[in-house]
Amino acid sequence: MGLIQAAKGAIGGMLADQWLDFFTVPGGLPPTAALFAAVPQGTNAGRGSNTKGSSNIITNGSRIVVPEGYGLLLMQDGAITAFVAEAGAYEWRSDDLQSQSIFSGGGLFDALIRQSWERFKFGGQPGAQQAAFFVSMKELPDNRFGTQSEIYWDDGYLNAQVGALTRGSYTLQIVDPIRFVKSFVPASYLQPGQVFDFTDMDNAAASQLFNEVVSSLAPAFSLYTNDPGKGNRITRIQQDSIGFAQSLSDAVERAYRWQSDRGLVIVKTAIVSIEYDANTRELLKTVQRADALAGARGNSNLQASVAAGMQAAGENAGPGGIMGMGIAAGSMGGLAGLQQPVAPAPAVAPAAAATPAADDPIARLTRAKQMLDAGLITQADYDAVKAKALGL
Template sequence: MGIIKAFSGSINGTFADQWKDIITAGQFDEHTVVMPGVNKRTNNGRGSNLYGSDGIITNGSKIYVPENTAAFIFDQSRIEEMITEPGGYEYRNGQDSVFDGGSISNAIFGQIKDRMGYGGISSDNKSVAFINLREIRDIKFGTKGPQTYNDLFYGTDLEIFAYGSFTVKITDPEVFIKNYVPANVSYYTFDDPKVRTQILSEFLQSFNVALNSLSSQFRISQLPSQANNIAKEIYEDKDNVGSWEDRFGFKLIKVGIENIEFTEESKQLVNQYSANKMNVKAYDDVSKKASDIAAQQKIAEGIKNNGFGDAGGMLFGMNFAKGLDSNVSDKPTMSFDEQIEALKKLKELMDAGILTQEEFDAKKKEVMGL
């Protein structure tokens, strides 16, 4: 082991005074995941200066790992050590250094001779780089072509375009460096299109799987409010996004859907559906009114033909038709004698086959106020 832990936590107070020259992480931006170490001089709290080769370490080098970062020490062929706990460390397995008590001839001139055979790079050249363990947010995605969604409301396949962003987080820095970051790289960012290409392709495949699984429960217009369910479905797609943590050392954390748009063909289908629905409703209203009028005319004609007279037939038929309409509120109030007389007439109508048993029962309840 070439790392000796000096302290945990942040560097301040006594440690800040003692660690004049340290290598630490630079300032990560939102999408940077790997950054070379920078040599930093604290200067007793009066600011800091950066100097020296990025991340190059020797025996006695002081390394400070901030919160939510990891560090790895590597040479030209392999990763030597990984530091995942924040705090201060001292490196004790590198090249000799005059700052480590070595002689000038051993520490400098010896290295010059060695580097001559390696194009200026020492055969045991060691560097330290830092990994961002915070959430990497706002990685944009957009469907390159239309995605099919079987909308339960419209009952048909509709084509949509979707736009949004997602968040990932590195959970295993060693797997991430070994399996995702190219060899001998000390700077890596998701702003680089080449870095995003593979995960965006796999994300969109999982996104399409999630859409199909949710189509039986939600309309397209409800999808933006189902971002958590979509993220869950995407993460559980073990053929694509769900395999990231094992393969690459990072996982999907959050999905945000900014917009969902219909294709032009799907817009026409939706508009046609809406127009047809309005026409059907208008037809239903007209049909109901026509059927009410027909019922009134049929009953009035039947009463007239069975000897109740023109006026009585018309009046009784209209009143009966209103009684069948639950929306009519101005139903007449009848005396007891009138109720008895009305029931007799209703019975005769039923016996004559003009009224069914159900219609007779319904009118009987109304007449009797039941």
């Protein structure tokens, strides 16, 4: 009372010649099609038991071919009577005690599908007439998302609330076809000629998923940027399609239970653009400057900056330029041998130069780093100056 596996993995060629009457996936489907009715292929030619050839309606003796990447659902009066997730050829028999109702395929889908089968399986004896539908079990591409206004989240790396506009796309996979059909697909799509497509904006169920993804973007960004394993960097999201997809999938699962209630998961993402708001852009610039002055990279940058300043002083100060460099080097403790007596500079010059430098956090940090290297201040003093200069 169900399906008999006639030839596992045998999908075309000789099998098609032997079974001139069989049902399979319709041709010309878009790659985003998720659910659709089976269609008869070929003619009966007097060989099979199904002489009516009704669209997607199989009867005792009908043959069905299941291609790779698709699952077969048989339904009667809204109830699922059989399911196949293994590619191959099958024959429907309502009078064979050896027939089965489920071929789960093992691997990724086995546990989920068997669990759902036990929950939703047909309670009575299947009749002699069944409606056949195929469900795509591949990654379904081109599911898009985008925000019309900024989304905001608390960012652990920047230690502030940040905002951005973003758009991109993701791939979707049906990991539990039984739960997907029973719990999510509208009845209007369980008809011959209908195609359930996630990218069809006239599909109200698909539009609901779009809205739920957009609502989950801020929590997804927060999950990603506050995860130490991801390096806490919002600038890495665009380079990590798998990592951000996991954060987005976790966010929609927490809020809307996609996998638990609908048998759906987000597999990969592609972020086309992220446009941060003005405050976030300023924060990123400040942190990048702080990174440039930190650790070994900071010492290298500082030395290059001081060397460039000395060169500029030597070129612009005339005959006294080298003596000016001696004083600068002596204050750092690194070039004390270059110190020489120097005529006092005009009183107005230092004041004019100090005014803009006092407002420049880079200048303040540079001076503080010079004093730290010269042993004039402690590391704690330098950290305090750095925090104040960067507004942290």
